[in-house]
Amino acid sequence: MQEHQHLSDKEITDDLVRPVIRSDKWFWSVVGLLGFIMLAGLSGYVYELYSGLGVTNVSRPVYWGAYITNFVFWIGISHAGIMVSAILRLTQAEWRRPITRAAEVLTLFSLIAALSNILFHVGRPWRIYWITPLPPIFIGFDFARGIWPNVRSPFVWDPVAVGTYLLSTILFIYTCLIPDIALVRDKVKSGPSKIIYSILALGFRGTPRQWKVQATAPILLSALVLPIFVSVHSIVSWDFAVSIAVEGWHSTIFAPYFIIGAIHSGVSGVVTLMAGLLWLYKLDKYIKPDHFDAIGRLLVIVATIWFLALFLEWVYALYPLEDPEIALRNMQVFQAPWSYLGLLFLMTGFIIPVGAWCFKSVRRSPMMMFFTTILVNIGMWLERFLIIVPGLSRRTELSFNWGSYSPSLVEMGLVTFTFAFVICGVIVFARIFPLIPPFDIKEGMRFRQVIRVGKKNISAVVRE
Amino acid sequence: MANKSVLGLFIDENDAGDALSALRKAKYQDNEFEIMTGSPYPHGTFGEAHPKIKLHRFPIFGAVIGFSVALIITIGTQLAYPMVTGGKPILSVPPMLVIFYEMTLLFAVIVTILGALFESRLPKIFMGAYDERIMTEGYIGVVVTVPKNRISKAEDILKKSGAESTKRGWEEKKDRK
Numbered sequence: 001m002q003e004h005q006h007l008s009d010k011e012i013t014d015d016l017v018r019p020v021i022r023s024d025k026w027f028w029s030v031v032g033l034l035g036f037i038m039l040a041g042l043s044g045y046v047y048e049l050y051s052g053l054g055v056t057n058v059s060r061p062v063y064w065g066a067y068i069t070n071f072v073f074w075i076g077i078s079h080a081g082i083m084v085s086a087i088l089r090l091t092q093a094e095w096r097r098p099i100t101r102a103a104e105v106l107t108l109f110s111l112i113a114a115l116s117n118i119l120f121h122v123g124r125p126w127r128i129y130w131i132t133p134l135p136p137i138f139i140g141f142d143f144a145r146g147i148w149p150n151v152r153s154p155f156v157w158d159p160v161a162v163g164t165y166l167l168s169t170i171l172f173i174y175t176c177l178i179p180d181i182a183l184v185r186d187k188v189k190s191g192p193s194k195i196i197y198s199i200l201a202l203g204f205r206g207t208p209r210q211w212k213v214q215a216t217a218p219i220l221l222s223a224l225v226l227p228i229f230v231s232v233h234s235i236v237s238w239d240f241a242v243s244i245a246v247e248g249w250h251s252t253i254f255a256p257y258f259i260i261g262a263i264h265s266g267v268s269g270v271v272t273l274m275a276g277l278l279w280l281y282k283l284d285k286y287i288k289p290d291h292f293d294a295i296g297r298l299l300v301i302v303a304t305i306w307f308l309a310l311f312l313e314w315v316y317a318l319y320p321l322e323d324p325e326i327a328l329r330n331m332q333v334f335q336a337p338w339s340y341l342g343l344l345f346l347m348t349g350f351i352i353p354v355g356a357w358c359f360k361s362v363r364r365s366p367m368m369m370f371f372t373t374i375l376v377n378i379g380m381w382l383e384r385f386l387i388i389v390p391g392l393s394r395r396t397e398l399s400f401n402w403g404s405y406s407p408s409l410v411e412m413g414l415v416t417f418t419f420a421f422v423i424c425g426v427i428v429f430a431r432i433f434p435l436i437p438p439f440d441i442k443e444g445m446r447f448r449q450v451i452r453v454g455k456k457n458i459s460a461v462v463r464e
Numbered sequence: 465m466a467n468k469s470v471l472g473l474f475i476d477e478n479d480a481g482d483a484l485s486a487l488r489k490a491k492y493q494d495n496e497f498e499i500m501t502g503s504p505y506p507h508g509t510f511g512e513a514h515p516k517i518k519l520h521r522f523p524i525f526g527a528v529i530g531f532s533v534a535l536i537i538t539i540g541t542q543l544a545y546p547m548v549t550g551g552k553p554i555l556s557v558p559p560m561l562v563i564f565y566e567m568t569l570l571f572a573v574i575v576t577i578l579g580a581l582f583e584s585r586l587p588k589i590f591m592g593a594y595d596e597r598i599m600t601e602g603y604i605g606v607v608v609t610v611p612k613n614r615i616s617k618a619e620d621i622l623k624k625s626g627a628e629s630t631k632r633g634w635e636e637k638k639d640r641k
Contacts, residue, residue, distance in 0.1 A: 009602025203588030
């Protein structure tokens with residue numbers, strides 16, 4: 001970090017708590033627009049609930065379509081949020097300070113968006129609780145549910161893993177948020193919001209003991225959340241990989257391939273969010289080109305490892321020369337529309353963004369990083385779509401079993417709903433709590449110094 | 465005798481440190497006063513006592529509880545409602561490992577959070593003497609919580625050490641430090 005601008009505690013408080021104290025002019029119009037999009041999407045869900053899954057285009061043999069693609073996509077986005085936060089906290093990287101909370105909040109809302117896709121996808125969502133073990137008293141209430149979940153099924157592992165991740169994320173965010181809730185409590189003059197913030201702050205006063213816990217707890221929690229993060233996308237990949245019926249999915253590399261793909265799309269999601277925050281809340285004193293540069297370098301490494309995993313997945317698929325695999329790959333590369341989608345996926349998911357990130361001027365430009373990371377996530381959504389749909393299209397020797405798929409209007413509406421929900425969720429969160437942690441910035445400011453080497457002033461960070 | 469608290473607000477770190485030294489010199493015990501700041505300072509900046517926390521023990525307790533819960537849920541429930549599928553064993557260890565792993569980590573996280581609240585001495589209903597400027601403007605607060613008859617002396621010490629202002633707090637029945 002070469003840039004340094006000293007800010008007083010009061011300035012930091014005023015800058016970062018301002019969006020919580022009063023709404024920006026754009027707030028209600030943006031939330032209103034996103035709310036309208038969400039309502040439009042949800043009206044499609046009401047129609048689906050009333051009419052049944054027939055209003056979607058999933059049909060034999062392609063039983064998984066846009067909803068499951070979207071589920072895997074949002075699980076992926078959710079991963080890097082907490083990963084970026086946890087790794088940067090564990091390594092005590094100084095540039096983490098303005099980024100961590102935004103990354104964690106992105107995780108929270110993308111996980112909820114991911115889970116909503118499961119509700120959209122199942123035929124009878126009112127029986128979603130069948131995946132949880134219930135005390136015998138409830139079995140009498142619902143006679144059809146006279147059995148316990150089959151733990152041998154990946155569809156039981158999935159909710160356990162995602163539920164663990166969601167709960168851990170909520171607790172992680174709340175724990176790190178307590179000092180900032182206390183700050184907002186003290187900044188708000190009076191009224192119901194003062195009472196609510198006071199309850200949420202739990203009487204935090206900033207004693208050395210409380211700050212020591214605030215320094216230790218996130219590191220411990222990071223160490224606990226990272227293994228959860230690895231397990232969640234592994235388990236999501238096992239939804240596919242443990243199935244022996246679909247040749248294209250039955251692969252041992254799926255777990256690491258999915259994880260690195262999740263990091264690729266998720267870190268990109270964090271960059272998109274950072275750029276959005278920078279413009280919306282005018283946070284250029286806190287989110288600097290240095291941050292984009294650092295995360296851009298990280299992205300080049302992540303994207304390259306992901307590309308290696310993609311390459312290996314193809315090698316492992318083609319090496320045994322089995323007919324169904326070759327038919328599937330043939331379809332992905334040579335048959336429209338899959339071939340065009342595949343090309344678009346490669347261009348947007350890797351070639352264009354990574355090529356661009358090799359240039360320092362691109363990495364240091366929030367605008368360029370914003371667009372290139374959006375390209376990555378277009379590519380990564382397509383990647384999941386190209387794994388799921390062609391895999392299920394069953395280009396086996398039994399041609400009567402062949403099928404194809406394109407999403408229906410209801411499915412597209414609900415996919416759009418999830419995007420609007422995540423954006424709206426982050427914006428509303430930023431209206432209620434500081435999205436950049438003021439106490440963390442103040443601490444960082446305290447340890448910063450400008451040292452003079454010869455004729456040059458260099459910004460340095462002193463560590464305890 | 466019921467305790468009262470008095471708060472001194474300081475702008476300068478050195479003045480706050482001097483106040484702590486003066487309080488010690490006047491025979492106030494370390495558990496009778498504490499420092500409050502709006503952001504973390506390095507330990508010992510004000511010469512305050514080093515807080516001892518044992519948060520690292522909590523995840524281990526949580527992990528043990530989580531593993532036990534996972535055992536009960538997976539083994540117990542499958543044995544209670546045995547359903548043979550395709551001649552496969554009722555208890556298949558590899559898939560159960562997934563549940564063990566997740567539940568172990570989930571409870572480790574939950575107990576760590578509970579531990580963090582316990583070690584922070586939160587929730588705290590009676591905040592004692594407190595000023596909002598500590599969090600919002602970076603003031604350093606030194607709060608002394610002692611029986612009524614010693615509160616005026618403590619207030620004098622805080623003023624003499626350079627406190628910009630002092631403030632009496634709510635009465636506390638018991639020192640919760």
